[in-house]
Every structure is written in C-alpha cells, then in structure tokens.
Amino acid sequence: MLAFSLFAAPALAADTFEQTHPKVVKIYGAGGFSGMESYQSGIVISPDGYILTVFSYVLDTDYVTVGLSDGRELDARLIGADPRLEVAVLKIEAEGLPCFDLSKAVKLTAGSRVLAFSNLFGVALGDEPVSMQKGTVSIVTKLAARRGVFETPYRGPVYVIDAITNNPGAAGGALVDTDGCLAGILGKELHNSLNHTWLNYALPVEEIRKSVEEIEEGKFVAERDPEEARKPQRSLDPAALGIVLVPDVLERTPPYVDRVLPSSPAEKAGLQPDDLIILVGDRLIQSRRELVEEMEFVDYADPIELTVIRGRNLLKFTLQSTAGRDPTRGTQP
C-alpha cells in the first residue's frame, strides 16, 4: 500500500519534501542568452560537498556556484564528467551536508509513484526551497528505441515520467519515491523531432553510479559509446551502392533516389530514379540523413535490404557493394 501513500495521506508528501529538498541544490554557471538558461539543478551525494548534476554548457565556465537550501552560495569545482552519460560531479567546500547515498538508491518500475525536485525555471532563489512535482513512472525504456528522434548521446534505460518534470533548469534534479529514496536524476530537456513533444525522464541511478563513483575517485575513463562500438570499422554508404540521393536541403529531406549510377549494384538490383526509400532492413527511414546514418551500421561488404515506394507499389531490393573488390570506392570509417 506504500505506493498509494501519497494519496492516502497527503501529509506524507509534505514530510518527504522537508527531508528531501535540502539535498537538492541550485547550480549557476554559463548561459543566460537566447533561451539557454544559466542555471540547472544538482543533488548532494556526500556530506563533504560532492554534487552530482548533468554535464551541460552551464558548467562550461570557471565560475560555477552551487546554491544550498540554507541560502549559502558556494564556488564549485568540476571534478569530472562522463560525456556519454552526460553526468558531471562538482565539489564544494562544505561539511555535514544532508545528502543522498547513491549506493542506497532504489529501482523503480512502471507505475511507481514519484516526486521530482528541481530548480525549474530558476524560480527558487537564495534559501527558497526547490520545487516539488508529483507523477508516476509511465515506462522504463531505452532512449535508443528511436535513433535520430532524440538528440542525446545517452542510449540507456530511462524512467519516463507522466508529469512535466524536465523543464528549463530542472536537469540534475532528484527523482525520488514517495519515501524520499533517490531513484534517478532528471535529464536534460529532450525534444522529439518527430512530433515536437518533450520527454520527461530521469536517468536511473544504477546506470550512472559506476561512472559517478569513478569520477569521484578521480579514475574515470570515458568508455566508448556502445552504440558507436556497434558500427563496423568500415561502413556502407549510398555512393558505394551507386545511389545518388536528392540533395539534402530540408531538415527532413525525404530519401528519394535522384539518379542510379550505370552498372552499379543499385542499377543491377533494379533501383530507379524517384524511388522513395522507406526501410533499411526492418528499420523505418524518414529522412535522407537517417538513411545515411543507418547505413553506417552496415559493414561495407554486407548485403543490405532496401524497401522503396515506386508509384503505388512497395518493392524490396537486396544490394551488395562491389567496393570490397575496389577499396578506393568505399568511405573512411
């Protein structure tokens, strides 16, 4: 019944607020122009002043300050960052701070009731407490599910929240359960380029804990993006198949075939000008850029299956580059 406690006893949320908000801090740094806020949020992860936050342009200055719940504003030092997870650790000179213990973080499932703490819109100043919002975890899923939709290097699992938690300035804030136990940190604002919606999500602590601890200990080494690692050493590209696409003039140029080079794999397979490529394998392709990006995951020597729309027909072709026999035609990895 704990899951329902937020509704059953509203006072409980107020208690959770009192014990949790002092562990969330306001971070001030670079920005402040053209829609780039110069503030974000962070959480205290040790009594002696280690602060976990997101790695962003806000930290891109020598003058980062951290605002504590008691109104103190202290200069912060960037200890390190993991650009792949987009998390950073700061250090302030302080003692006895109320803090979260990353090793005691809880794991959430869809349906978990949560509270989000952040300095959204920079509305809290000085000793004013950060804002608290309530919501539910809608799903635990991977951001990579739709490559090209969200511009973020992070591809791991996230808690998607049904409340609008990821507002300007909220990144780095805390996602806790109704008892105030830490579950994740709020991510940066993510805009879905397909439907122009914004994602509200948090990075689970378990996904970032190892990196954070290594940064704290000063022995962090950025790992190679596992997604990048999946790419072959030498990839395929449309030119290698003899496909000339229409010029990339729009944000989302439809991947129409403009020309097919004579005696190329494309011509041999039967591809024609004005074919619209819509599938690579079973992955939906919605722009010229996406097509090129998707091909980067195919080894130059492997066959590739393209599905195109020609008039009213859906046609499937299998192409294989001859570049294997003529390395000069391939692209650099």
Place this chain on the structure above:
Amino acid sequence: MNRSARFYCIALLLLTAVRALASPDAAVLEAESRRIAAIERAKDAVLAIFPANGRGGGSGVVVSADGYALTNFHVVQPCGYYMQCGMADGAAYDAVLVGLDPTGDVALIKLFGRDVFPHAEMGDSDEARVGDWVFAAGNPFLLAADFQPTITAGIISGVHRYQLPAGTLLEYADCLQTDASVNPGNSGGPLFDDQGMVLGINGRCSFEKRGRVNVGVAYAISINQIKHFMGVLRSGRIVDHATLGARVGRDDEGRAVVKEILDSCDAYRRGLREGDEVVGFGGRPVNSPNSFLNALGIYPKGWRVPMSFRRDGRRHDILVRLAGYHGREELLKAIGAKKSPPPQPTPKPDKNRKKSETLKNAAPAVPQIVADHYKRKEGFSNYYYNELERKNVWDGWMSQSKPGESRGPWKLTGPLASGGEYALVIGESDASLKLSSTEIKWTAGDELGDTLLPPHSGGMMPALFLWRRLAVEGPDRFGDVYYYGTAPLPGSDRFDGLADVLVGSYKGVVCRFYFDPAEGRLLALEMFPDEESDPCEIYFSDYGGKDGSMIPGKMRVRFGDEDFATLRIEGFKIEKQGEN
C-alpha cells in the same frame, strides 16, 4: 426459504471475498471520497467568464453569497465593465466589474440574477505546505459548453514564490506554485485545498519554448494577499500596490539591506536609513531581498504596517505608511492598454455549441441590471460601488446618533491626561482651544495646511475642524470624499481589525477617516497637510457615554513618533447657530 437464505449467505461471502481482493486500501478509498466531496462542494462556485462578444474568456470564483467573485485582471480586461459568467448549474449570469488590481492581476466582479449564490470559502494560504494536495478548477481552452468546471489535481510545488513583473505592471509576489494543470482559460479560476477552500487565484504559468500550455509550473495569487485587497477592490477603484520608498538589495552575506532610500518617504521619517538590515515586515521575518519583496507585495497602497530593521546589532520596530507603487497615469495606461498579458485563448468557432452561440449572438447592448450598477469616473473601475460603500459607511456612522440638526459650533470640555482642563470650540470656519494659561485661536484659511495649530500637534485644530465638518456637512458637501476601502489601524491600541476608510480632501489637505465596520463609529482620523509630512493622528475611543452618542469619551492626539495630548471629553455641547 432456508435454502435460498443459505445461497444468499454464500453469495454474499463470495462477493465480499472478491471485493476484498479487488479493492485497494481503505485509506485510499477514503481519501478518494474526501477528494470527491471537496470537489463537489467547491465546483458550484466556479465561474466560466466570457466577454459580451463571446471572444476569449477565463475563469473565476464566487466568494460571497451576494455574488462578489474574483478573477484575473487580464481576464476582464477585454470585457470592459460587463461580462457573462457561466456557473455549474448551467446558467449564465450577468456581471459587472467592481474593482481592479492591475499590478496583482486581480479583479473583483459582482454577479446578478440570484438572491443567494453558491460561493467558496477563502482558506489560509500561509498554511499551505509544499506537498499538500490541491486542485484547480476553471474553464481551460474554454472547453465547457455547459459551464461544468474542469478539475485538475496536483500538489503545492512551492510557497512564497516571487515572480518578476512581466511587462510593465504585473507582479506576482508571494504566490503559490502548483503542478496541477493550468492552461489558457484557467486564468482567474480558483486553486482549492483538500477541503474545497480557496487558496489562490490561478493566473500565471511558466511558459517558454513549449508554447502556451501547462508545463507543470503554474502560479496562483495567494488568497491571503487578496484578503488584504478585498476591501479596496470593493471600493470600485483601480487600486495600487505599495512601495516602501526604499530599494532593498542583498549584501555579501545575502541579507536584505537598504541600498537607497527617498528622504521624502515615511520609512525615512521613522528612522530607516541606507545600510540598515531589514529583518521583518508585516509581521513576517525577512532574510533575503526576495522575502522582503514577498512581504511587501501583498499590501495595498495606503496601508500602515509594522517593520523591523537592525542597525549596529540593535533591532528597531517601526510602523510605516506605504506609498503607491505606480503613478496614477501609469495605472490608467495599464487599464487602457489593449495588449493583455498571460494566457488569453480565443475559442475556435464551433457551431454545435448552443450556449456559447447564444453568448456570441447576445446583443452587445448592456443589460439594464448591469447599466444600473455601473458609473464611469476617471481613476475608478466602477464609481457606482464607491458611492455605494461610501453611503454604507456614512449611514453606519449616522446610525449611532446624529450630532443634531443644529449647525452651530461644537464645544468640548474636560481634563487633559497631563493635568489641567481644556475647553475646545470647533466652529464652521474657526476653532479655539483654551487651556488654564493660554488660549489658541485658529481660523480656516484657504490652505488648511498653512496653520498647523497647536504647535507640535501636527494640526490638531484643523483635524478636529474636519471631523466636525464631515459630521455636519456629510460626504457630499464636505469636499471631495471617496471610499478608500479597508485598512488596518496599527496606531490604535483599541482596534486590531480592518477599518472602513473614507478619504476627504478640503482646502489643500487630505484627511483619512477610519470607521469601525461593525459599530459604525469613527475610530481615528489622520490629517495630512501634504504628501511628504507626517499627519496629525487623532484616535477616538470610550464611546457610549450618553445614549450611544457618536461623541467619544476620549481623544488621543499623536504626531510623528510622539503622543501630543490625550483629552477626556466630559462635556459636549452644540451651541446654537450664530452664538460663538
């Protein structure tokens, strides 16, 4: 029979077992039913407000049985003085604009068409805690064709928030922040607590790149601020917020420190200086410039409130009179401005909506009842209500007992608290004060502020002259008299509520008369010889000597930081006219 009874029992047992399995915690169900009950209680008082042309609109809430309702200034701004209000009973009621607070984004309107309106009670927004369950009610996106309010639930996300002025005037000080969905059209609607009490009026959201829809961050004007303004809004005036006359900024340690101060303001005369640390305002602790702005922003122009500051480690407690935040022209311009600030949706035309159709097709002609309750005058949003309240205060005072039909001079006698006797005569154009050794004569010149006798009283004689003048001549013949609204009287040791205030101007001075709203009696008057001087304050008490007479038993005269004199009134006589 037996068999069917047994069957019934088994069925019942089974049903109970199934229900026990399927139903959640009893506490959850109880919370749910409490929630439903609170919404049920509250929703009948919620308004969907439309301008007569049916374009745009917002929300509101009725707060008194006789039909006074609150909404946002920016909701009524496109309406002019006449609007229509849909209620949960499905009917649309005519309403007239009463008072406007363009700075606080609040408007008071009055509904017609029912003897008793369902209304919501005002709660205590200072008691709201982050995490408290709340719900917003209103007409987002102008969805409700049947005027049933849309309910959105959330929690309090922050309290005592300060939102910088947007545009020229609008300032949300000391507001509540909620994650309940507040969308265009919700403006002016209430934010309720779990009991269905009004905590605030929803009016502003943080909108940025995501467009004008809810982003989980909405701000409500606290109902406690509106309680301060209720009286001044009922005056039918365009009311202003307050300034201290000093700029308060933060020092190196984040404290609220006076950075600059005007030497013409009351706080300066009370001793506040540059460099002083503000530690309290209006009975609230102040520990940052923001908390000072929050504490100041909830007061109307013209109130006198306690303030504390620290200098050299010593705390000083003073009372300060708050001046207006904006110039008169600035306020009038804001009212006339065509551009309206926050969410201002335009409904899409929808032919299936019968009720909104009738609204749209309503002749732009103003209904008679609204026309009868509206009077135009510059500086007022609706002068009709000023005259009405002025008359109420006057009638209340006169109901005590009239000073008599005679227009002759008043003669007051009695002992002085400091020893000795006095005899005071207040006439039609002069006054005299006889003490054991001296006699002071005063004559009303063209500028009453020129002769502030007796010395060091701040003008006790002209002040008492104006007291008699109001009683004898009445507000119509006194000079220019308007109803200010309600204000506290912290200088009085006898009265701690909000008094009804009439402001009269005559021969270059301004006089504020404070009346007890329950008893109708005059509690005090303050005569200001000019805008930059301390007034002469006279506190009247110990009424009821002779058959509930309007003549008090005691007058305490105060000027600046000192009591000037306390006079007991043992003899009161109205001389026959001409005899002096």
